[in-house]
Amino acid sequence: MQARMPHPVMTVPGAFEALQAFAKAASKGGLPATLGELVNLRVSQINGCSVCVDMHARSLKKAGESEERIWAIGAWRDAPYFTDAERAALALAESVTRIGDSADPVPDAIYDEAAKHFDEPALTSLLLCITLINAWNRLNVATRQVAGAW
Secondary structure, eight states: OSSSSSSSHHHHHEEEHHHHHHHHHHHHGGHHHHHHHHHHHHHHHHHHHHHHHHHHHHHHHHHHHHHHHHHHGTTTOOOTTTHHHHHHHHHHHHHHTTGGGGSSSHHHHHHHHHHHHHHHHHHHHHHHHHHHHHHHHHHHHHTOOOOTTO
């Protein structure tokens, strides 16, 4: 497999730095880093982004996350390895990622469940994390970036 072009954030001056600044700002709301990585992995699976699936699975493993949780993230609803707060975050991540798939893309029940587990700064960080990984996924998939080539 070969990329269609160099990565857009490496081509446009300031683009990489802007996304890095966005990530740094998003991390300031108190969302646990491991949960952010779990969300990144799940959203990347949904979007079919091999670069990010590879990167975030490796990052979780390096951070000491269990292999069971990494492997089971795609089946988080049925796997016993996730807390209620993690489930709420993953449900929100899936809804926000799949906004075109439903007339009510982020139902109140899903949003309210996340808000029950996270204070406003952490919930804001979660939403920013979801938004950012979707941006990275779309750039990687559109240009067919290759997993492991970084």
